[in-house]
Amino acid sequence: MDLCISKLNRHIGETVTLKGWVYNKRSSGKIKFLIFRDGTGIIQAVIVKGNVPESVLENFEKLTQETSLSITGLVKEDKRSPIGVELELSDLKVFHVAEEYPLGKKDHGIDFLLSKRHLWLRSKRPSAILRIRDSYIRAIRDFFFQEGFALVDSPIFTPNACEGTSTLFETEYFDQKAYLSQSGQLYAEAAAMALGKVYCFGPTFRAEKSKTRRHLTEFWMVEPEAAYFDLEDDMALAERFLEFTIQRVLKECAVELQTLERDTTKLQNVKAPFPKISYTEAVELLKAKGQSVQFGDDFGAPEETIIGESFDRPVFIHRYPAKIKAFYMKRDPQNPELALAMDCIAPEGYGEIIGGSQREDDYETLVKRLKEQGLPLEPFEWYLDLRRYGSVPHAGFGLGVERTLSWICGLDHLRETAAFPRMMYRLEP
Numbered sequence: 072m073d074l075c076i077s078k079l080n081r082h083i084g085e086t087v088t089l090k091g092w093v094y095n096k097r098s099s100g101k102i103k104f105l106i107f108r109d110g111t112g113i114i115q116a117v118i119v120k121g122n123v124p125e126s127v128l129e130n131f132e133k134l135t136q137e138t139s140l141s142i143t144g145l146v147k148e149d150k151r152s153p154i155g156v157e158l159e160l161s162d163l164k165v166f167h168v169a170e171e172y173p174l175g176k177k178d179h180g181i182d183f184l185l186s187k188r189h190l191w192l193r194s195k196r197p198s199a200i201l202r203i204r205d206s207y208i209r210a211i212r213d214f215f216f217q218e219g220f221a222l223v224d225s226p227i228f229t230p231n232a233c234e235g236t237s238t239l240f241e242t243e244y245f246d247q248k249a250y251l252s253q254s255g256q257l258y259a260e261a262a263a264m265a266l267g268k269v270y271c272f273g274p275t276f277r278a279e280k281s282k283t284r285r286h287l288t289e290f291w292m293v294e295p296e297a298a299y300f301d302l303e304d305d306m307a308l309a310e311r312f313l314e315f316t317i318q319r320v321l322k323e324c325a326v327e328l329q330t331l332e333r334d335t336t337k338l339q340n341v342k343a344p345f346p347k348i349s350y351t352e353a354v355e356l357l358k359a360k361g362q363s364v365q366f367g368d369d370f371g372a373p374e375e376t377i378i379g380e381s382f383d384r385p386v387f388i389h390r391y392p393a394k395i396k397a398f399y400m401k402r403d404p405q406n407p408e409l410a411l412a413m414d415c416i417a418p419e420g421y422g423e424i425i426g427g428s429q430r431e432d433d434y435e436t437l438v439k440r441l442k443e444q445g446l447p448l449e450p451f452e453w454y455l456d457l458r459r460y461g462s463v464p465h466a467g468f469g470l471g472v473e474r475t476l477s478w479i480c481g482l483d484h485l486r487e488t489a490a491f492p493r494m495m496y497r498l499e500p
């Protein structure tokens with residue numbers, strides 16, 4: 072069915088019926104304007120007194136913001152309209168007259184809007200962002216399908232930690248304790264030993280106490296993992312992945328990006344090859360820009376912003392000090408102080424969007440790493456099995472969907488990229 076506002080420019084000269092809601096209305100003498108939305112777009116319907124039955128005009132007077140109704144009219148070309156058409160209305164039928172709508176035309180504060188998120192979604196901006204999210208997620212799935220990766224989803228209840236114990240959400244699991252998954256990686260590794268190239272894609276949870284513009288407690292992560300991949304293969308995959316997915320969204324969502332007033336010139340640049348610098352080079356770059364950072368320091372948001380803004384497209388930083396990275400990362404054979412890790416930093420100050428690595432594939436070394444980090448061996452026995460039975464070099468990464476969308480949409484805070492964001496101080500609606 073293509074009888075919806077976003078595709079109405081294919082129906083010029085036809086009389087159509089649309090179902091939707093009142094976005095706004097106004098009158099100017101004998102002419103009345105109904106701004107109508109159907110979920111796919113917004114159209115202006117024009118009512119000329121004298122051209123329609125009196126009952127239509129009476130119904131028009133009853134319309135409040137968000138009243139649900141169907142409208143019938145002639146589709147006419149209109150060059151001034153962002154969608155190229157308007158409707159000459161001949162009839163309207165009301166389904167439900169909305170009560171006084173709490174989101175009026177005045178500017179509301181962000182807290183109020185978030186508390187009314189279930190209604191705020193109907194506004195232009197949130198709707199545009201959700202359309203972009205839909206498009207981006209489809210692009211992710213299409214990319215991995217095209218590259219021969221199979222989707223294998225990981226569980227959400229888990230008995231062990233993947234990304235450190237400080238951000239675990241604990242929950243009761245009958246007479247046991249369970250944690251909400253911080254990352255599906257460990258399971259993706261098992262699946263990669265079965266199917267070769269896989270990815271998992273789902274919600275992940277972190278009890279982040281930080282109230283930053285880059286952290287949610289629940290976010291979606293896509294995590295490819297591939298057998299016989301090394302760090303270079305991993306970065307090359309991430310590079311192809313970002314180019315494909317970003318270019319796809321630019322093509323598919325031009326209208327939505329325009330609604331957000333996003334300047335997309337910098338996104339057009341997201342084409343391989345991306346710059347790749349080592350952690351050591353990144354430290355030099357930061358020092359040259361006046362930062363007091365030392366080898367061994369982890370980069371925070373300010374450092375990531377400076378690095379990101381030094382390049383015209385996403386940049387990879389590789390080979391971090393092993394001390395600041397996770398237990399499962401393989402060490403660099405050239406320098407065992409370094410982990411074969413990589414992060415990808417987005418331009419324009421959006422920070423880290425991808426974290427990945429080549430994984431430790433040697434049994435003895437992995438046991439040693441777990442012990443060093445004070446992690447119990449027992450819950451990781453199944454994971455150690457992967458190094459007992461036909462272990463191979465392998466690598467993967469995780470991309471945070473909300474962070475990436477925040478960059479694509481040019482937002483101040485990633486919370487607007489989730490339909491119902493979860494943050495330290497927000498569980499409702």
Ligand code: 4AD
Nearest residue numbers: 254256286287290294424425426427468469471474
């Ligand atoms: O760098 P992280 O912690 O990596 C992992 O979880 C690996 N196990 C992934 C893998 O190799 N399979 O997280 C990956 C990405 C980050 O780069 C960021 O985009 C996102 O997940 N992320 C968050 N997004 C929103 N809110 C948070 N609290 C996030 N924490 C991480």
Ligand code: MG
Nearest residue numbers: 414423425426
């Ligand atoms: Mg990371």
